[in-house]
Amino acid sequence: MTDTPREIETLIDLLARLPGLGPRSARRAVLALLKKRATLMAPLAQAMSQVASSARDCRVCGNISTADLCPICADPRRATGEICVVEDVADLWAMERGALFKGRYHVLGGTLSALDGLGPDELRIPALVERVRDDGITEVILALNATVDGQTTAHYIADALEGSGAAVSTLAQGVPIGGELDYLDDGTIGAALRARRRL
């Protein structure tokens, strides 16, 4: 469109790069923002600018944080002996949603991938090994995605932690809660069958 002010076009183009928004929905979002300039647009711009300037990786675990230590690493009530290893911050948030895990995290920043050129050194794996060695960690729970890359990474980490003294475990695989067998793939049913429990 030629006759939209250039600043507004720029804003639409940038918003369209967010996941879940395309050019059309970004345009709609900008119109909604323009209608609520004072109550929504200005506070959103300010919140975004504040996070953009203050957000960084937690020095210890790699979680997103606005301080040197993330709220989880800084929380004295969280158990220090257990580390849950996740691929990225989204997975950490997914684990925290259940509020079941009381230990601390280690965010890898991805999975090992020859295709993407991601090796152990790109993934904060050395930092994990060091942390386990120096901080008296007793258990490492590998909460990686049940994909080929995720499982490759899990095995690599298990090898790297051998001899560290920490127990290494991984999330159970099986039928998800509410899952219907008819809709599950053979791999999941197979894993659930092999890991069957006595009632």
Next chain:
Amino acid sequence: MTDTPREIETLIDLLARLPGLGPRSARRAVLALLKKRATLMAPLAQAMSQVASSARDCRVCGNISTADLCPICADPRRATGEICVVEDVADLWAMERGALFKGRYHVLGGTLSALDGLGPDELRIPALVERVRDDGITEVILALNATVDGQTTAHYIADALEGSGAAVSTLAQGVPIGGELDYLDDGTIGAALRARRRL
């Protein structure tokens, strides 16, 4: 979630208020922003803050603008005698997408609605009447939505402009390009039938 930094939670809450985004997709969008802090988040925050502080309504037509006059009203190549009346800026953008209309616009800011308490004075209708009277307008095209409120507003405006000397027209109704009769409602087919053209 208790352990996400408060600034990030604020950002998610604000983003979730955009149309097309919910709490979950806002969270995903924020994660994407956090991964591209320098290349996407900071520029987006800046663009948004700039638009929030500079955007205003065009003094003449009510279009969104960053100057006193919007680019369309300021463009000397646009015909001054024709005004296309639209409900809001989204409709103006939709008209401009085709680049078929060469005149200028008048943005009402809504349609007459007893339920929402929107009367003519809330809708820039007096400004339209004044503009038609003072600026030598020869044609007013009512490009309002084909809804009950839109059509009520169109009739109200046509009445208000009676005796102004300007011809008042409205968009044709009929079968949309590519439309299949089987999927069209009776109202549209009826309108298309009444407005049939000789081949």
